[in-house]
Each structure stands twice: as C-alpha cells, then as structure tokens.
Amino acid sequence: MKQIAVLASGQGSNLEAILEAIERGDLSGRVVLVISDRSRAPALEKARKRGIEALFINPKDFKNRADYDRALIDEISGAGVHLVVLAGFMRLLSADFIKAFPQRIMNIHPSLLPAFPGLDGVEQAFNYGVKVTGCTVHFVDEGLDSGLVILQEAVPVIQQDTLFTLEQRIHASEHRLYSTAIDLFCRDKLKVEGRRCQIVD
Numbered sequence: 541m542k543q544i545a546v547l548a549s550g551q552g553s554n555l556e557a558i559l560e561a562i563e564r565g566d567l568s569g570r571v572v573l574v575i576s577d578r579s580r581a582p583a584l585e586k587a588r589k590r591g592i593e594a595l596f597i598n599p600k601d602f603k604n605r606a607d608y609d610r611a612l613i614d615e616i617s618g619a620g621v622h623l624v625v626l627a628g629f630m631r632l633l634s635a636d637f638i639k640a641f642p643q644r645i646m647n648i649h650p651s652l653l654p655a656f657p658g659l660d661g662v663e664q665a666f667n668y669g670v671k672v673t674g675c676t677v678h679f680v681d682e683g684l685d686s687g688l689v690i691l692q693e694a695v696p697v698i699q700q701d702t703l704f705t706l707e708q709r710i711h712a713s714e715h716r717l718y719s720t721a722i723d724l725f726c727r728d729k730l731k732v733e734g735r736r737c738q739i740v741d
C-alpha cells in the first residue's frame with residue numbers, strides 16, 4: 541500500500557475528498573502525514589479528527605526557504621512516503637525539495653494548464669472570458685505549474701456564472717479528479733514518457 545503525505549495551507553477540501561475516497565475504497569493509498577505552514581489551517585484539524593499525524597511546521601522558525609524545505613524533506617522521508625500531494629500549499633518549493641521526490645510530487649491547479657498558471661487560476665479564466673476552463677493534476681517540476689499533466693477535466697463557464705459559482709463547480713471537479721489521479725499513481729498505473737503521462741493497464 542502506497543503511503544501519502546499531504547501538504548496544505550488552507551481549508552483542506554481536497555484533503556477531505558482524498559480521505560473520503562480512501563474511506564469509500566475508491567483510492568488505494570494511505571495518508572500517513574499532513575503538514576501545514578499555517579497553524580490554524582482547517583486541513584490540520586481534518587487530519588487529526590481521523591487520527592492522522594498532522595504537523596504545523598512554522599516557516600518563521602527557519603532562517604530561509606532551503607532550511608524550511610529541508611525540515612519538510614526530513615519529516616516526509618522519515619514517514620516512508622511514496623507520494624507527496626500538494627493540496628492548496630501556498631509556498632513555492634525549492635529545487636532541492638523537488639529533487640528529493642522526483643516525479644513523486646503532485647499538485648492540482650484550478651485551470652486547464654498551460655492556461656492561467658499561478659495564483660487565482662479561476663479568476664484569471666473568468667476575467668479572460670473563456671467558455672471552458674477546468675482543473676489539472678500534474679507532477680511538480682521546478683517551474684510554476686509547468687510539470688507534466690496527469691489528468692485534466694473541463695468545466696464549462698455558463699452565462700449565469702459568477703466567480704463564486706464557477707469556483708464551486710471547479711472545486712467539485714477537483715475533488716473527483718485528484719482522488720482519481722492519486723489512485724492511479726498508487727496502483728502503478730501511470731507511465732511517463734517524455735512529457736506524456738500515459739495510463740496503463
């Protein structure tokens with residue numbers, strides 16, 4: 541059984557969806573560790589409620605990003621983790637962190653990459669006026685939302701949408717897509733060739 545660490549700064553609705561997918565038997569992995577850079581992140585509480593180790597690692601306790609990321613690497617490596625899942629983790633990770641877990645760090649981004657990378661992907665797409673947006677699960681590389689694509693799901697923008705309603709539908713789509721992608725990883729169904737990530741039987 542593959543062991544997963546989740547890094548989250550905020551609400552943790554993706555974390556919760558992942559934990560629920562595991563409980564339903566739809567995701568064949570185990571979350572063994574949740575780490576946050578914010579002491580009050582609801583994600584920590586969601587993990588603790590289920591008896592999962594949940595750590596707040598305070599960036600202020602470290603003199604720079606390299607030292608902070610070293611602490612993350614040590615905790616994650618110590619927990620025997622196969623996959624690192626970023627679920628709304630609001631810090632850029634250093635090259636050393638990426639190198640420590642090659643093609644073993646996933647992120648979810650609320651747009652159809654490579655469109656609208658960076659912060660506020662939903663708002664960028666909404667303001668641009670696109671008719672279709674969505675979400676992307678990708679492996680993390682050293683660029684900004686530039687790692688290779690694992691899965692994408694399209695979400696249409698409808699006439700009556702506000703930013704809020706569009707965000708809600710994208711969130712619902714994220715919750716399905718992330719669990720599916722993580723399950724594929726955990727069952728060794730992802731094969732990478734160049735920039736293409738194939739799903740194998």
Ligand code: GRF
Binds near residue numbers: 548
């Ligand atoms: C999601 O919208 C995700 O796309 C982005 O951060 C948000 C996290 O939301 N990377 P939550 O904390 O999982 O609710």
